[in-house]
Amino acid sequence: MSDSPLKVFLFLLFVITLTSCTDDMQRTLQPTPSAFGRINSLVVVADSSTWQGDLGDSVAYFFEAPYIILPQPEPIFDVRFIEPEQVAGEPAWGQLRNYLVLADLSDTDSPTTQMVVNDLSDEKIQQVREEGFGTAVAKNKWATGQQLVYVIGKNYNELLTGLSSVYPGIVKRLEQGEDERMRVTTYFEGTNRRLGDTIRQLTGANLDVPGGYVRVPLDTDEVVWLRKEVQGASLNIMVTSAPYQNQSQLSKEGLKEIRDRIGKEYVSSTTDNTWMKINDTDLPLFTEAMELNGSYAIEGRGIWEIENDFLAGPFVSYLLNDTTDNELILVDGFVYAPGRKKRDLMEEVVQVIRTASIN
Structure with missing residues (x-):
């Protein structure tokens, strides 16, 4: 009987280890959702304090410019704004295709800044702090088939000025991705x-x-x-x-x-x-x-x-x-x-x- 406590301890340790491994395996085997969303849609991720004012106006000017040419004006992208907390609160917000992330590194309490610092390398963040501005691209952060374009400034003015200089390249990159999606949709039934x-x-x-x-x-x-x-x-x-x-x-x-x-x-x-x-x-x-x-x-x-x-x-x-x-x-x-x-x-x-x- 002297070894009964030891057997009980080993049994409990085995159960705990098995449960932990099972949980880890379930997380590993959990299927990654596929990104969805309408063609030519763009989600802007930023803090409301950053979005309001000149930056929001600039995004509208650059990414909601009129599509050439239609009888009634329509934008080149349908733009929606969310804050990072909305992705955590409603996972569907993290399963869309195209994201533009705008971060002001000087606001260390900003949820967007914290997300960017967590997502990007220390070297990239340091480069932005030294040069004043930078961009980065990531794929499949929350779902398969999505892309995120990070636009980062060491302060608000650098962010605003930098966005105005790089937006043509961002628009081109987004359009190339949407062009491929549209081609797949157009030829879904094959060719005649x-x-x-x-x-x-x-x-x-x-x-x-x-x-x-x-x-x-x-x-x-x-x-x-x-x-x-x-x-x-x-x-x-x-x-x-x-x-x-x-x-x-x-x-x-x-x-x-x-x-x-x-x-x-x-x-x-x-x-x-x-x-x-x-x-x-x-x-x-x-x-x-x-x-x-x-x-x-x-x-x-x-x-x-x-x-x-x-x-x-x-x-x-x-x-x-x-x-x-x-x-x-x-x-x-x-x-x-x-x-x-x-x-x-x-x-x-x-x-x-x-x-x-x-x-």
Whole structure:
């Protein structure tokens, strides 16, 4: 009987150790949640005292700038502000995709500063203290598939000034991530090779046509018109070719001439004597020279409308120079979505028309 207390002690020690190991294993095996959230959304993490005033205004100016170009203004990102405590209190706040963390190191009592000091290396924090300002990027802090961009100043003024200098790079980084998400969504149903072959045969252009698009019947093969109907909206793509005559066609005026011509000939409403045209009176037609998949191109962004009717919406066009066949290829995407926000719909259309290339 003398060894009974020892046996009891060893048994209790075994149970405690087993329980501890089990708890640790459960924590280790606990699945990491996957990040979720709408396309083009951004969560700003900061203290309310930091957010209020000039810094909050700067974030709105930089990250809620208008998307170019829509009939009614919509921001490039949908921005929401939270404090770090909200993530602890409501875990769903920590399972979104894109975060911008703003920290003022001089406020040592700040929950955001404490979070940043805990997340980043001592070397990085010391670098910010010495240089006045710094940025860092992290992934998957609270969920898989998320990214956090840290913007840190040694004091409030350094934070404010620094943000104004680095925001273009942050916007570009966020847009690249959202661009990939949008591409996956756009081509979720795969590609329609039959429609792609039709476009290639009739116009000489290559285009990755997603599933869900159908060809709109026309009494001509001069234009290939594709359409996808979604709830409350119609997504449209038109492809045509035109003879290349001179360099002046590769311009804002040249793009407008070709687009207005096919709009007048092939697009109308149910009302008599109607046709589609570019409205560059109420809002400008933006154009930019670029290279698209190896070809010189003019990108155009603007607003279309139906003459003699009350229909309108955004469009994006690419006018490509086919030097082999001495032709111009117009690939145009436009959206009709009355009463709906149009930014994300246009982003989907742009994903498709940006695949355009010359044989």
